[in-house]
Amino acid sequence: MKRRLSHRYEAAIHAAVEARGRHNMSDVAGRHTNLKKHGRELVGLCPFHSERSPSFQVNDAKGTYHCFGCGRSGDAITFLIEKEGMRFTEATEYLLGDSLPVISDEERVRRKEADAREAAERIALARSIWAASVPAAGTPAEVYARSRGITMDLPPSVRFVMTPRYRNTDTGEVGRDYPAMACALVDVDGKLVGVQCIFLADGGRRKYERTRQDGSKAKAKLTFGILTGAAFRIGPRSDSIMVCEGPEDALTLRQETGRTVWAACGTANLSQVVYPPWVKAVCIAGDNGDAGHSAVKKSIEWVEVGGRSATTAFPLEAFKDFNDQLRGIRK
Numbered sequence: 001m002k003r004r005l006s007h008r009y010e011a012a013i014h015a016a017v018e019a020r021g022r023h024n025m026s027d028v029a030g031r032h033t034n035l036k037k038h039g040r041e042l043v044g045l046c047p048f049h050s051e052r053s054p055s056f057q058v059n060d061a062k063g064t065y066h067c068f069g070c071g072r073s074g075d076a077i078t079f080l081i082e083k084e085g086m087r088f089t090e091a092t093e094y095l096l097g098d099s100l101p102v103i104s105d106e107e108r109v110r111r112k113e114a115d116a117r118e119a120a121e122r123i124a125l126a127r128s129i130w131a132a133s134v135p136a137a138g139t140p141a142e143v144y145a146r147s148r149g150i151t152m153d154l155p156p157s158v159r160f161v162m163t164p165r166y167r168n169t170d171t172g173e174v175g176r177d178y179p180a181m182a183c184a185l186v187d188v189d190g191k192l193v194g195v196q197c198i199f200l201a202d203g204g205r206r207k208y209e210r211t212r213q214d215g216s217k218a219k220a221k222l223t224f225g226i227l228t229g230a231a232f233r234i235g236p237r238s239d240s241i242m243v244c245e246g247p248e249d250a251l252t253l254r255q256e257t258g259r260t261v262w263a264a265c266g267t268a269n270l271s272q273v274v275y276p277p278w279v280k281a282v283c284i285a286g287d288n289g290d291a292g293h294s295a296v297k298k299s300i301e302w303v304e305v306g307g308r309s310a311t312t313a314f315p316l317e318a319f320k321d322f323n324d325q326l327r328g329i330r331k
């Protein structure tokens with residue numbers, strides 16, 4: 001049983017990786033919008049929302065798309081799921097079929113090597129941030145956790161760091177250091193591949209906030225290294241775990257249920273986390289609201305593709321997420 005489970009899961013992941021790299025993202029998206037070359041990317045009108053000037057970008061080298069208007073982003077598989085309503089396995093099979101032009105073997109090898117180089121650089125950056133971090137006790141990271149109703153001892157996967165928000169990977173230029181709660185992101189083997197930083201202000205009493213000149217809000221949470229497939233983990237190894245979207249909810253669920261809890265640290269990653277063979281059952285803990293429910297729905301399918309049992313949990317109706325429920329903050 002153990003062998004079959006992990007074999008099926010590995011086969012599904014292998015098929016997905018193969019399917020993602022098989023075509024140009026522009027050929028997949030190009031069936032729904034006209035794309036024009038613009039520097040290293042292709043741009044066009046967004047197929048997900050109605051607009052007059054193009055804010056939809058496709059990067060063929062990376063096999064990804066992103067819309068600056070509505071925020072949709074992903075790869076060939078998520079595009080087919082979200083635009084054409086396919087299920088995960090249907091999208092994989094479609095891409096493995098011969099409906100679209102296929103990239104040459106040489107080009108795929110070249111892209112794979114470029115990807116591997118870029119991934120190695122990003123992991124090295126995440127490890128250098130983690131190496132510069134200190135235990136959370138007595139730091140603004142602890143102040144922040146307490147302000148969110150977390151009274152338990154913080155797990156070793158949470159630390160405090162002073163690190164730049166701005167980094168230009170092309171020029172090597174970095175901005176000044178800011179205080180942050182650092183959450184470790186580990187891959188399927190438990191190796192550190194990323195760090196999610198929750199930037200803090202006022203000695204940790206609140207999250208970093210800044211409105212840019214164009215009126216947009218700077219993000220309090222930035223992820224360095226690799227997020228896709230990785231997870232922030234709290235608690236011992238267990239065959240039955242909970243998974244949720246953010247670190248605050250993960251700390252809340254760990255404290256309130258005593259179970260092993262993982263956070264995907266991003267909505268899209270909730271249906272991309274790679275589970276090791278020893279995880280047999282996953283309880284997906286979502287946010288209330290449409291976005292939360294749709295993220296959970298995709299995640300159920302992803303868990304079940306791996307031959308695992310999936311259950312769900314939501315906060316009480318009156319609250320947006322589990323941390324708001326803990327603190328009694330109603331919608």
Ligand SMILES: [Zn+2]
Pocket residue numbers: 046047048049056067068069070071072
């Ligand atoms: Zn859009």
